[in-house]
Amino acid sequence: MQILMTGGTGLIGTRLLSRLPEGYQVTVLTRNLAEAELALGRRAAWISSLKGLQNLDGFDAVINLAGEPIADKRWSEEQKQRICQSRWQLTEKLVELCQSSVHPPKVFLSGSAVGYYGRQGDDFISEYHQSPHNEFSHQLCERWEKIALEAQSPSTRVCLLRTGIVLSRKGGALVKMLPPFRMGLGGRMGSGKQFMPWIHISDMVAAMRFLLETPDCQGPYNLCAPNPVTNTKFSQTLAKTLGRPCLFPMPAFVLRGLFGEMSDLLLYGQRVIPKRLEEAGFHFQFQQLDKALLNLIKG
Incomplete structure (x- = not known):
């Protein structure tokens, strides 16, 4: 299978590249060829631009993961535009091809x-x-998905990867949370009642392969474990896994002072379940948070 991938140097992309079997040949679009080749070597062919492509004849699949990180900076209007356009413009170009x-x-x-x-x-x-709530994250994803769906045709099926919090020991949210929790300074955020839809990186990659290889799968899929937990439960489980207390909550006003509007990602949530993915026959290796964290932290 010949695959064109964007975002191949990110947390999910690098893990996926390492898990694709023999016979999968991947071409990765990246802005920094030297850095990508140094980090990932010959797992893929590397290109720095789509300008040399007139179409996607010869490719069996596209995996589109690229985009400005959504939670790395405060959401100024300029940063919001970077977040949106980094996703929308590249997806539009892929659809055109x-x-x-x-x-x-x-x-x-x-x-x-x-x-x-x-x-x-x-x-x-x-x-x-x-009934989605009309706020920035919805507006971002709604248009991103709408653009991607323009690639759908009798020849091409489109799968939309509605991803939860990806848990990995190599990066992402868990790695950012570990230092304070290891020092015994961890606790819930805000009320702690907000749900956190999470997924183990191994299940994330396995689900993507499943969608890649299952011909009747198309449309939106929630890529998150079947058992979302509240932020309080997540914090308590993480602290217990580390053998530390969970005593220091982070008040909402502090988060808003630190992160502005971007704190909404931390203070509000969704009790999301992967109904269509399970209906299609996918089975999760890590369904419970305690086993996922134990594998990532102690495994």
């Missing part, structure tokens, strides 16, 4: 996030949910 192809890719996996649903309450949220 698909549409220009005589033999377009059979599958287009395109990134999204559970932020599509916006802040929600305690109700379980599946892909069939029809």
Whole structure:
């Protein structure tokens, strides 16, 4: 299988590259060829631009994961535009190349996030949910998905990856949380009642391979474990795994002072479940948070 991938040097992309079997040949779009080759070597072919491509004939699949990190900086209006345009413009270009192809890719996996649903309450949220909360994360993902779906045709199926919090020992949210928790300074954020849809990196990559290789899968899929937990439960489980107390909550006003509007990602959540993924026959290796954290921290 010939694959064109964006975001191949990120947390998910690098793990996916290391888990693809023999027979998968991947071309990765990256802004820094030297850094990518140094980090990942010959796991892929590397290109720095799509300008040399007139179409995507010859590629069997597209995996589109690239985008400005959403939680690395405060959300100024300028930063919001960078977050949006880094996703929207690249996806538009990939769709144009698909549409220009005589033999377009059979599958287009395109990134999204559970932020599509916006802040929600305690109700379980599946892909069939029809009442997203209209805020920045929803607006970002809604347009991103709409652009990606323009690649859909009788020849190309599009899968939208509504990803939760990816847990990995190599980066992401868990690595940022570990230092204070290891020092015994961890605790809930805000009320702690907000749900955190999470997924182990191994299940994330396995789910992507499943969608890549299952011909009747298309549309939105929640890539998160079947058992989301509240922020309080997450904090308590992480502290217990580390053998530390969970005594120091972070008040909402402090988070808002530190991160501004971006603190919404921490203070609000969604009780998201992977209904369509399980209906399609995918089985999670890590369904419970305690086992996932134990594997990542102690494994």
